Amino acid sequence: MYRETGWLEGRKRLAPDQIALVDGETGRRCSYDLLYRRSVRAARYLSEMGISKGDRVAFLAPNDMAVFVCFFACERLGAIFVPLNWRLSPRELNGILEDAGPKVLLFHRRMEHLAAALAAPSIVPLDLLDPDDPPEPEGEEEADYPSLSDPAMILYTGGTTGKPKGVVLTHGSIFWNSINTILSWQLTAKDRALSCLPLFHTGGLNVLSLPVLQAGGTLVIIDRFDPDRVMDVIDRERCTIALMVPTMYHLLIRSPRFAEKSFPTMREFLSGGAPCPREVHRAFANKGLPFREGYGLTEAGPNNFVTDPSTARKKPGTVGKPMLYNQVRIVSEDGTDSPAGSVGEIWIRGGHLFDRYWNNPEATDESLVDGWLRTGDLGMRDEEGDFYIVGRKKEMIVTGGENVYPAEVEQIIAEHPEVEQVVVVGAPDPKWGEAVAAAVVPRKGSCLTGEGLRSYLRGRLAAYKIPKAVLFMDELPKTPVGKIDRRAILRLFVQKD
Structure with missing residues (x-):
């Protein structure tokens, strides 16, 4: 049955030979046709294991093409994708697995020792699910894709405020975030996006990766961040857009090679995750390179604002205005809207919001008020309607x-x-x-x-x-x-x- 969630099949139909994924480490490529075939085969394998709609599939792997194969396989079945943070200890991961209750844990061979310390009903190496050269699907059955309101993934927060919470993103959350992002950042099939953030959280999956694929572009995946390696990959793969966190940009501009680089193919450098130091803004401005900051969180998008290049240059630190299908308020302690120039809590509303916290209705009720997400972050807007992030309310x-x-x-x-x-x-x-x-x-x-x-x-x-x-x-x-x-x-x- 056709639904908006089946867009990978549409991409395969429109441009089968277009490159969808590139391994930035090895140069290996995967077209939309091959990505689709691999996901169909993986879905069949999971189905034979008894995975069906609503079941959770945990996933433990470094940044790899297989992340997207597994996600699209889960989408095809209506299963819920649960990527795991491999930096956590076995004890922490087992707590997450106990909460999520997956039927199967898929793991990359590089994570074999960690996977051996984890508890799940079934633990399966990825290469059984996703061989390098899958055969053509035989007698491919029509997919019954989930609706936009169905859960797509559960992303667990870092747990710095206590027990990690499972953020449930629906297919609608992902779809509307992608639509907002494609329109606001003008993504096209000609874009080649650098992906170097971990693909176990929303920054890696949802800021650029899935929007770029939905737009028909190419995603260049890097497993380990190294500033010189990143600059080499940007040049070799002719990347046009990249997202990094301030710490990565800090290391990038400190590299002796940064001064000699002109990045001729890059049209956009994006920063998120935390406010970016002004020296980073200056380093890119001195090269005449577009540099913009964004703001988001796992529960909202994560993309919420867009800044036009001239505003980004004139107002370093602004995250700009809300994206087309988002609404944002700055709310004072008494629950009223704060005037321009006053600091208050950022509240967000839109189709890109999360659905709920998994197994945690109390936390859900605390965060969602009449369709608005109370972010816990402090911000302000100026007289021209541009927003600024001040910090965490609790900080x-x-x-x-x-x-x-x-x-x-x-x-x-x-x-x-x-x-x-x-x-x-x-x-x-x-x-x-x-x-x-x-x-x-x-x-x-x-x-x-x-x-x-x-x-x-x-x-x-x-x-x-x-x-x-x-x-x-x-x-x-x-x-x-x-x-x-x-x-x-x-x-x-x-x-x-």
Whole structure:
């Protein structure tokens, strides 16, 4: 039965020989026709194992073409795709598996030792499901594709606020995110997108990957991030658009080779996951390269805003205006809309929102209010309707009755010539309630001191925003999904006292 969810079959029909996937490590290619045939064969294999509509299929693999083969196979059956974060410990993964209740766990041979420590009714290596050269489908049966309201995938959050929550995205969530993205970023079949974020979370799967494929473009997959390797792949594969997180851009512009690169095929560099330092904006602006920031979260899209290139140049740090089929509010503590220039919580509504948290109705009810998602993030909009992300609501520091937003302080500290990275947190303080505290990774050869940093900040920040405590570190701790672990940094300040 035809439904909007069967668009891979449509892509195979429209342009069978168009390259859908490229392995950026080996150069191996997969056309839309081959991707479709592989997914049909994989769906048949899963069906023979007893997988049917509504069943969960867990998936453990590095960035690989097989991720998309498995996703489209699950879509064909109406099964629910559950990609797993291989950076987690066996104990953490088993907790997720217990919650998701998959019928089968598929694993890449590189993950064999980790898979052996996991518990699932059936554990199957991927090469049985998806051989490199599948035969032509014989007697291919017509697919009964799921509807847009049916669950497509469960993505588990990183768990930095406690037990990981399973975010249920429907096929409609993915479809409307793709439509918004294709229209807003003007994706076409000529685009060649670099995918270097992990494909076990929404940044890797849904920001660019599935929208580019739905548009008929080509996805270039990289398994491991290395700045020089990324630049080589962009040039060799003639990439036109790329998404990276600020940490990746930080490493990219630090490479000695960045200065010599012109990236002639690139029309867009996109950043997401956290506010991007101004020095990154400047590095790309100095080359005349378009650079835009976005904002999203697993529960919403993740794509929500679009910035036109001229606005991105004039207003570094803005995420722009809501995409065509999204609505966004900035809501004050009393539940009313905040005026322009005032900070409030970001609320989002649209067809791209998640459906619910798996097995967690209480958390669902807390997050969804009359169709609006309460993001827990703070933002503001200016008089021209452009939005800015200020930080997490729970990360806001209240010191002596004044509100301090870590992102603002981090941006100013990051401009110090001897600072490599910085994170600002609110440490408990008997006098102020909370004290602004900064964890700083200095650049090599730096002689920067806490007092030296505070001296630099005087005149650049209000006195109450200047860190009362500064901790110098060789590197910042990270969560299993690669984000800065603010809780671990806060614990260091608490232990220090």
